[in-house]
Amino acid sequence: MAQNPNMTHLELGEVVALPPLWIRCDGSDPEHTYWLGAEPLKAGNKITGINLYMVTCDGPTADKTCFANLEELKMEHKINHHSSVVTTKGFAQYELIRAAAIEDTTVESESSICVDITWNTVDKILETPPLISAATLNIGLESGDPRSPVYQLYRELQFLLGLAEGLKTGVTEWPELLESEPAFELVQEFLTDLKKQLDGYCVSGNKDGTEAVDSSMKSIFSERGDLDFAEQLWCKMKSVCSYQELVMCFTLILKSLERGEIQPWIHHGSSSLLSKLIQQSYHGKIEAVALTGITPIQMLLEIGLDKMKKDYVSYFIGQELATLTYLDYFISTSVDLQEQVHRVQKLHHMLEIMVSCTVLLQFKHENLFPLTQICMKYYRENPLDEKHVFQLPIRSALVNKFYQDDHPKVWKVDISSGHGPKEVKTTWQVTTNPLVEHMTSNNTGLLSDSTVAGSSEESMYFITVVKCSQVQFT
Template sequence: SSLAMESFSRFELFSESDRIIKAIEENASHVSIDVSADEVVNILETPHQKIHTVAVNLRPVPGDPRSLVYFLHQDIKILEDLFASGLMEALSPKQEVVWADITDEESVEISIVDKIDKVLKSFYKPTKNEAKTDDKTNDDELISSLFAPRQEFDFTECVWEVLKIVQSYQELIKCLGLIMKGLEDGKGVCFWLHENNRSYLANIIRQSYQGKITAPKFGSTLPIQVLIEIGIEKLGQDFAQFFLSHRFATREKLEKYMSPDDVIDDDVIRLQNKLVGLKKLHHITELASHCSSNLMLPMEKINKVVRSALSSYTTEDFDSSKLFSFNVSLGDVKGLLECSTPSLWRV
């Protein structure tokens, strides 16, 4: 006679090549599925009809180049670098301060100042967007379905898209001076803004609606703070669209991440705390990405996973290696289990 026992199996969702990548890459994400079953008779057996618990362990490490939302991490990394080097170096700008490496060939050919001038002119005389050639790959379509890019950027977001690759403190001041000149000339009414854009630059633009303004003196850390603010504002709008359009969260829930402590007087600390909140939102976005692309979970299940993560992460410190664990039904991952073998099996 045979003895039936309870078994535990773990399935690692990585191919052999993925394991090699995982071993050499610090920022590699990880997904595994734990399965518990009753009345197992044979070694390595995991009878589907006897499975009573299926748990997913997901470590979506931000910065994994294979992630569908890696492009958002790149903006966060720029903001982190601005905090780490830009603010400190700007405190003593007695010589040319350079902190960004340009890899975009187009950026080399066209100066940042010229690009800002182009942004200004585009708002002075708005034109219809030209039809773009549809050259999307399957991966592009998957990204769009998961995190559809916003179609319209307000003025400060357009400025961020240019200035995020600014090469030096001095070049940044020149660009901000060009914007201030436009405001002093009464052209601020052309710079439309999102209603909830409360960045320093947005506030100056709104003041210009009432008449002429006195441009601030851009010295010390102010230019870097202005740049960081509009970057945080841009990412905040991106995450708001993602979470609200998929009904993953209410705006009130998101405010706990995007404006955790606006009452703090120290602007630098306030911005740092906002960035931490955005990093948490990005981490949860990575979680949703893996649930969709790797686990292929139904949207209803992804919604529950994301909502649970949003509820708990507000009171936790940001942890890039955080492990998210949650139960799913066998039907949710049956296809994945059928084409995998357990890396761990025990009774």
């Protein structure tokens, strides 16, 4: 059927004289064959021969005595293909960091950091890759791990997303009160202190709002000491528990501005409605704003967006990972609020990646900088995708301490001879999961749940061998 050009449901596109043919097998033969394949060799439009493949798979097993001997594999290849010279190429994949299931949740994070390593000239089966090997880091991280140093910032972002969703749907999910004081009382105290300062009283204690900045930035971030009035308000109001409380807070603020009881300062360039009202208050008169409908939610969303954008910008510029010009796309106010929120989510995902590589892999600026450029280029062109795997070429020596005592997730050797279209290859590979999806086994997914590389437990491996032979028609 696969070879029949009349089988239109196969959607082969243009009719070809000899399409590839793959036969799925049940592995019940002595060699445990799971696939047989045939693919034509072409020179231009002319078919000059055919490559025949046989894929066998065994396991799972932890018994390394049943692994192949490399010299025997090379000799078998030479005999089968009548070749005198063979080359070997190695590949290994190690899992450096993997997120275990978080306690009290049913969802397991898909986050992981793996390294793929390739090298020429393999000396023995399952050898550790040489330190000069080429390597690629594969980083797939989801935000929101409670153990992350930026988890509090993530929670702040979730509140922001809730407000944005409320603007779209008309229904806002308010968080439960987690602070010791309600947001209204915090705002009330904050305004009272500002009024006292204006009246010339000395206010004791740290009442300038920096106390409300989450400690999520400790050790990774330096806390911003330049929070303006609107940003300090956000720090108080992100614990708002109801629409009614939100309206009460803004009513209090607008009355203080109207009466001239406070003269707060704000960052230049802020475009939020509250900032405009504050600027008007400098001249003694502010326009009337009806705190009804979605207006209070939008006002809070705007000041939250302003504050969080500055947090992320402060990190990327402070760490010398990006310039303000390069960040302009992510903090632009020329797009609508929903798109601004979407871009702030991208900034947070990139931040999570940088922080993980800093804390877990001890990366320095020379490695973080190119990774930032890769992430930013991707996110300037694509929507948010926390399952996307970012790839960074590195020297294997940079991360070898994380895998040198560990078992590889994948290890393979390619034995090749011939050149160009006449090249033939034998591949011997072990993996912790079966490569053949229809292989009947109840023992799939045998990785341990450890989040720390270097576990001394014996890994269970599936052994896959791909052999090919070639028939020339000319």
